Amino acid sequence: MARVQPLSGFPEWTPQERLVEAHVLATLREVFALHGFGEIETRAVEPVERLAGDSEASKEIYAIGRLNADEQAGREAKLGLHFDLTVPFARYVEENQGRLQFPFRRFQIQKVWRGERPQEGRFREFYQADIDVVGRDRLPEHLEAEVAIVMARALRELPLPPARMHLNNRALVEGFYRGVGILDVAGALRSVDKLDKIGADGVREELHGKGVSPEAVGAILELAAIQTPDGSFVDLVEALWDHAPIVDDADEAREHFDRGARSLAALVDAVNAAVPDTALADLRIARGLDYYTGAVYETVLEGHEDLGSICSGGRYDSLVAGGGFPGVGMSIGVSRLVSRMLGANLATATRSVPSAVLVAVTDEEHRAASSALADRLRTRGIPTEVSPNAAKFGKQIQYADRRGIPFVWFPPAPGDGGDGEVKDIRSGDQVPADADAWTPPTEDLKPRIVRG
Amino acid sequence: MARVQPLSGFPEWTPQERLVEAHVLATLREVFALHGFGEIETRAVEPVERLAGDSEASKEIYAIGRLNADEQAGREAKLGLHFDLTVPFARYVEENQGRLQFPFRRFQIQKVWRGERPQEGRFREFYQADIDVVGRDRLPEHLEAEVAIVMARALRELPLPPARMHLNNRALVEGFYRGVGILDVAGALRSVDKLDKIGADGVREELHGKGVSPEAVGAILELAAIQTPDGSFVDLVEALWDHAPIVDDADEAREHFDRGARSLAALVDAVNAAVPDTALADLRIARGLDYYTGAVYETVLEGHEDLGSICSGGRYDSLVAGGGFPGVGMSIGVSRLVSRMLGANLATATRSVPSAVLVAVTDEEHRAASSALADRLRTRGIPTEVSPNAAKFGKQIQYADRRGIPFVWFPPAPGDGGDGEVKDIRSGDQVPADADAWTPPTEDLKPRIVRG
Numbered sequence: 001m002a003r004v005q006p007l008s009g010f011p012e013w014t015p016q017e018r019l020v021e022a023h024v025l026a027t028l029r030e031v032f033a034l035h036g037f038g039e040i041e042t043r044a045v046e047p048v049e050r051l052a053g054d055s056e057a058s059k060e061i062y063a064i065g066r067l068n069a070d071e072q073a074g075r076e077a078k079l080g081l082h083f084d085l086t087v088p089f090a091r092y093v094e095e096n097q098g099r100l101q102f103p104f105r106r107f108q109i110q111k112v113w114r115g116e117r118p119q120e121g122r123f124r125e126f127y128q129a130d131i132d133v134v135g136r137d138r139l140p141e142h143l144e145a146e147v148a149i150v151m152a153r154a155l156r157e158l159p160l161p162p163a164r165m166h167l168n169n170r171a172l173v174e175g176f177y178r179g180v181g182i183l184d185v186a187g188a189l190r191s192v193d194k195l196d197k198i199g200a201d202g203v204r205e206e207l208h209g210k211g212v213s214p215e216a217v218g219a220i221l222e223l224a225a226i227q228t229p230d231g232s233f234v235d236l237v238e239a240l241w242d243h244a245p246i247v248d249d250a251d252e253a254r255e256h257f258d259r260g261a262r263s264l265a266a267l268v269d270a271v272n273a274a275v276p277d278t279a280l281a282d283l284r285i286a287r288g289l290d291y292y293t294g295a296v297y298e299t300v301l302e303g304h305e306d307l308g309s310i311c312s313g314g315r316y317d318s319l320v321a322g323g324g325f326p327g328v329g330m331s332i333g334v335s336r337l338v339s340r341m342l343g344a345n346l347a348t349a350t351r352s353v354p355s356a357v358l359v360a361v362t363d364e365e366h367r368a369a370s371s372a373l374a375d376r377l378r379t380r381g382i383p384t385e386v387s388p389n390a391a392k393f394g395k396q397i398q399y400a401d402r403r404g405i406p407f408v409w410f411p412p413a414p415g416d417g418g419d420g421e422v423k424d425i426r427s428g429d430q431v432p433a434d435a436d437a438w439t440p441p442t443e444d445l446k447p448r449i450v451r452g
Numbered sequence: 453m454a455r456v457q458p459l460s461g462f463p464e465w466t467p468q469e470r471l472v473e474a475h476v477l478a479t480l481r482e483v484f485a486l487h488g489f490g491e492i493e494t495r496a497v498e499p500v501e502r503l504a505g506d507s508e509a510s511k512e513i514y515a516i517g518r519l520n521a522d523e524q525a526g527r528e529a530k531l532g533l534h535f536d537l538t539v540p541f542a543r544y545v546e547e548n549q550g551r552l553q554f555p556f557r558r559f560q561i562q563k564v565w566r567g568e569r570p571q572e573g574r575f576r577e578f579y580q581a582d583i584d585v586v587g588r589d590r591l592p593e594h595l596e597a598e599v600a601i602v603m604a605r606a607l608r609e610l611p612l613p614p615a616r617m618h619l620n621n622r623a624l625v626e627g628f629y630r631g632v633g634i635l636d637v638a639g640a641l642r643s644v645d646k647l648d649k650i651g652a653d654g655v656r657e658e659l660h661g662k663g664v665s666p667e668a669v670g671a672i673l674e675l676a677a678i679q680t681p682d683g684s685f686v687d688l689v690e691a692l693w694d695h696a697p698i699v700d701d702a703d704e705a706r707e708h709f710d711r712g713a714r715s716l717a718a719l720v721d722a723v724n725a726a727v728p729d730t731a732l733a734d735l736r737i738a739r740g741l742d743y744y745t746g747a748v749y750e751t752v753l754e755g756h757e758d759l760g761s762i763c764s765g766g767r768y769d770s771l772v773a774g775g776g777f778p779g780v781g782m783s784i785g786v787s788r789l790v791s792r793m794l795g796a797n798l799a800t801a802t803r804s805v806p807s808a809v810l811v812a813v814t815d816e817e818h819r820a821a822s823s824a825l826a827d828r829l830r831t832r833g834i835p836t837e838v839s840p841n842a843a844k845f846g847k848q849i850q851y852a853d854r855r856g857i858p859f860v861w862f863p864p865a866p867g868d869g870g871d872g873e874v875k876d877i878r879s880g881d882q883v884p885a886d887a888d889a890w891t892p893p894t895e896d897l898k899p900r901i902v903r904g
Contacts, residue, residue, distance in 0.1 A: 004547045007497070011495075018490075018491050036835060038468075038805045040466075040470055041465070042464055043459065044565070044577060045577070062516045064533065091456050095458065115519070125496060133840075367594060368725070375726070378486050378487065383486050385487065385488030388587075388592055403553055
């Protein structure tokens with residue numbers, strides 16, 4: 001068999017690194033639950049026809065098939081691995097609508113798979129963490145602020161630099177685009193979404209190619225340049241409308257535009273009131289996907305802007321293809337974040353194993369005594385292991401030291417009373433102790449995640 | 453698009469059911485960590501050539517491939533989804549051996565996939581939870597007891613009826629089989645492994661077909677019938693050896709047999725000493741897989757014998773194909789257990805959502821006051837949500853009731869002081885409360901898992 005080697009795009013962590021990832025996942029779960037979101041998991045596979053609905057994404061789908069497929073298998077639906085958690089969530093809601101309570105607040109943390117070209121250095125398997133609130137027929141607008149607040153709080157609980165949420169509103173943008181006479185609003189949005197990649201000139205060129213007038217392109221780019229940390233953008237966009245090449249019969253577009261502006265201003269204020277210095281209105285945020293209809297979100301990590309948006313989402317009118325189930329949701333790309341935390345040394349675990357104590361073994365005949373001591377510590381929630389061998393105590397201390405286990409417990413010499421002594425192998429302090437009472441300092445009880 | 457429908461073999465749970473599964477997973481994690489096992493996760497895919505090493509299992513492999521594969525993709529290694537956690541663990545250890553400390557104590561809880569025929573009613577995607585201890589060159593025998601003890605304790609922490617571990621030892625069995633002249637020991641073990649399925653007559657027929665003498669078959673079946681709750685089997689198997697048709701030159705086989713018998717007796721005693729009434733020596737336990745060399749384990753749940761073994765494993769001389777890395781491990785089939793817990797009503801969550809409190813909203817203009825109240829509760833770790841609408845209080849209470857949220861908090865009338873009142877909607881009790889001090893009873897703080 002060929003020598004083993006890592007597969008590009010499929011990250012794996014050491015046990016010590018995994019502690020950081022597990023901490024991130026547990027923190028997200030905790031914050032989501034604290035805000036009343038319930039968890040679901042969906043199967044890893046969906047019918048390919050459902051996954052391939054969005055043609056942009058279809059090239060990234062991993063299809064699966066039984067290696068030794070027989071005739072029977074040929075008649076089964078073709079399946080693929082999910083590439084996000086939205087497609088399976090939509091199917092889950094449709095399938096279980098009779099058993100769910102709406103509005104349905106759910107979080108979902110699972111791996112997703114994308115068959116990206118490996119040379120692009122992107123992950124092909126990674127954790128996503130999503131929250132959504134979905135109504136049956138309608139969904140109040142204030143929930144657009146709530147999901148942003150929950151995500152902002154979750155990010156603040158993680159060992160990360162400050163995150164800024166860039167907020168926009170589709171009604172505002174679409175109203176404006178229609179106002180300046182653009183018919184293919186979705187197409188224009190996709191062009192503007194590339195501003196970071198291809199720059200203003202590139203976008204201008206693309207939009208000209210799509211038949212948008214130079215004046216309209218200019219207005220669009222002016223709109224995209226507006227960014228304020230509060231509701232003050234409203235005056236700016238209204239002034240821009242007043243000077244823009246607005247078409248006749250733009251009343252409906254203007255109404256749309258005004259509604260979006262009011263909504264965005266309320267959103268930015270609500271998020272900043274709950275989590276100060278988090279949100280800004282950024283009229284450039286487009287999000288490629290067609291189905292957003294209200295708030296859209298992107299999140300940038302200070303000092304790590306190269307990661308792009310680490311937490312994105314938006315408001316949609318309809319979760320499922322057939323219509324119905326309006327909702328709002330956001331998604332964190334967890335593995336990319338964890339990879340950066342580890343790579344940039346933002347976070348590290350204080351040790352590689354859960355054990356706080358290694359109970360030494362005097363000789364193999366007395367192993368049971370060491371095991372019994374260990375069990376008395378475990379009963380009180382102290383992670384403990386027993387030395388795998390009865391080597392010289394120096395060797396057993398080395399075993400603990402290599403794993404970062406802070407304490408070694410020496411059982412009493414056979415025949416002696418008491419429970420022996422416990423040594424802090426960092427300081428060298430060694431004291432007699434009672435296995436039913438001794439407790440390590442709180443900070444040593446479990447591996448902690450500390451800023452690197 | 454076709455109407456959505458469940459996929460046979462891919463179980464999914466409601467949010468309330470998922471709470472039971474999450475409880476099981478969290479409990480396993482906690483017990484494993486308490487005993488000093490560190491966690492890893494491996495990627496979902498392995499090269500097919502590695503997965504297909506065991507020809508028995510290869511028919512169950514799901515291969516994956518990019519839907520829109522291009523030339524580039526054709527040159528990549530063919531990948532498949534892992535069907536257990538042992539194959540990826542072996543690859544992980546081989547790949548990371550320079551970064552791991554041995555003996556390496558790891559647990560791993562992930563989904564695995566098997567392309568079983570759907571009509572067999574078996575899961576095609578399910579959680580497994582594995583623990584293993586792996587040495588670099590050698591591994592002390594006492595760890596065979598330790599993994600069984602950890603798993604027995606984990607099972608006791610779950611909402612399940614008592615579990616019995618059936619233990620055997622490969623050296624004992626192989627020594628005996630060789631003693632009665634069997635050359636294809638692995639083949640004979642595979643036949644004996646079918647005792648439950650095809651009965652003694654079926655096994656007898658198979659072994660005759662493999663050229664085993666009637667006398668040897670008789671002795672093998674007598675051995676398989678021995679079952680004792682302690683070390684008393686030793687006398688029985690020694691007596692059996694004395695009457696069995698032992699070949700000439702059986703000294704080495706006898707030595708093997710004796711060593712296995714001593715080891716199994718010590719194992720049963722050690723497990724029962726740590727977790728009373730758990731283990732029995734059961735000489736019938738064969739385990740199909742070739743690579744076990746010492747202890748082998750199966751676990752049966754009282755009253756749910758139809759599930760077969762819920763937790764199995766064994767001791768092996770070499771985790772990787774090239775040799776080296778002796779270890780011992782056990783694996784729980786978590787999804788099948790959870791499915792039974794739910795189906796047989798062994799466990800249920802006390803509510804469907806994490807929220808302990810719903811903060812009512814008097815009218816939309818005062819929503820911010822309700823949100824502020826909710827945040828004060830959340831700060832103290834009380835899962836809380838705010839009513840999505842400002843309907844009549846009766847409707848808002850109904851919202852809480854449908855989700856099992858035990859408390860509704862009514863904010864003060866606008867202009868009034870204080871924090872309003874909190875109502876236990878089960879008893880109807882309503883009292884004025886301070887949002888910085890009030891706490892729900894401990895049993896209501898989070899959804900609990902209770903025996904059904």
